[in-house]
Amino acid sequence: MTDHLAQFIIAGLTTGSIYALIALGFCVIHNATGIVNFTQGDFVSLGGLIIYSLLVSLKAPLLVAFPLAVTAVTIVGTLVERIAIRPARSRSIVILVFITIGVSIFMRGIFKILWGKNQMGLPPFSGDTPISLAGATLMPQNLWIFGITLISVLALQFFFNRTRLGKAMRAAACNPRAASLMGVNVNSMVSLSFALSGALGAVAGIIIVPITTLSYDIGVMLGLKGFAAAVLGGYGNSFGAVLGGLLLGVLESVGAGVVSSTYKDVIAFGILLLVLFVRPSGILGHSETERL
Numbered sequence: 001m002t003d004h005l006a007q008f009i010i011a012g013l014t015t016g017s018i019y020a021l022i023a024l025g026f027c028v029i030h031n032a033t034g035i036v037n038f039t040q041g042d043f044v045s046l047g048g049l050i051i052y053s054l055l056v057s058l059k060a061p062l063l064v065a066f067p068l069a070v071t072a073v074t075i076v077g078t079l080v081e082r083i084a085i086r087p088a089r090s091r092s093i094v095i096l097v098f099i100t101i102g103v104s105i106f107m108r109g110i111f112k113i114l115w116g117k118n119q120m121g122l123p124p125f126s127g128d129t130p131i132s133l134a135g136a137t138l139m140p141q142n143l144w145i146f147g148i149t150l151i152s153v154l155a156l157q158f159f160f161n162r163t164r165l166g167k168a169m170r171a172a173a174c175n176p177r178a179a180s181l182m183g184v185n186v187n188s189m190v191s192l193s194f195a196l197s198g199a200l201g202a203v204a205g206i207i208i209v210p211i212t213t214l215s216y217d218i219g220v221m222l223g224l225k226g227f228a229a230a231v232l233g234g235y236g237n238s239f240g241a242v243l244g245g246l247l248l249g250v251l252e253s254v255g256a257g258v259v260s261s262t263y264k265d266v267i268a269f270g271i272l273l274l275v276l277f278v279r280p281s282g283i284l285g286h287s288e289t290e291r292l
Helices: 001-035 040-057 061-086 093-113 140-162 163-175 176-181 184-211 219-233 238-258 260-280
Strands: 131-133 136-138
Touching: 001 040, 001 136, 001 140, 001 163, 001 184, 040 061, 040 093, 040 184, 040 219, 061 093, 061 184, 061 238, 136 140, 136 219, 140 163, 140 176, 140 184, 140 238, 163 176, 163 184, 176 260, 184 219, 219 260, 238 260
Parallel strands: none
Antiparallel strands: 131 136
């Protein structure tokens, strides 16, 4: 067990980084609208499917395909808000959540028609020569995942804390009426939240494809675990989303290694339920969650 612990931790941090990106997407939209966006997992699927088509079918280089795929899913995220959410904004939160569930089912149907039900795969971004570190073996794709996740988290924090547009978005999330009186276009800020959520989901889908099989519904379970990570860390708390994602990934990996990979999903959601019984607000949650 101790001989493999380092390997389990590396594997857990890898999947946990993906969960963290997805959890951040949930938090961005929750802080802007108060809803749980269940299309987040489909943004993950779409990012992977689009980059697969660009790399395999169109033979585009990675440096071109990556930003194109992220941009495409960002646009789809904006369209989800404009077409499905904005017309129903006067409705209750529960209705809006069910709308996102309906949109999610619709999107998966479109994905199945366009890409089929077959399993697909992509080679690693930069080869598959293993790297030894502290008794564990890392693949180059692990480093891609760690690096891109770190860059994404830092870029998001810079955007919200250092840019005028990011501060306007935070103001609209905290007090829409006051922000509107100060000249902030609240509808545009909500659209931007869906765009950012789509971009985060796309990045997660793109970087995980080389280490797993790709299908039209790959984002379903990843989305649920990203949601679990967001709740675990403290729903709406950006730092909690990252911590919850990494913690969930490590505990899931170690638990699967000790018990059995068959119970991997059971372990993940069991940990979530246990934490929520002890601390319902999550690890970093407070009576009033931190807004992005």
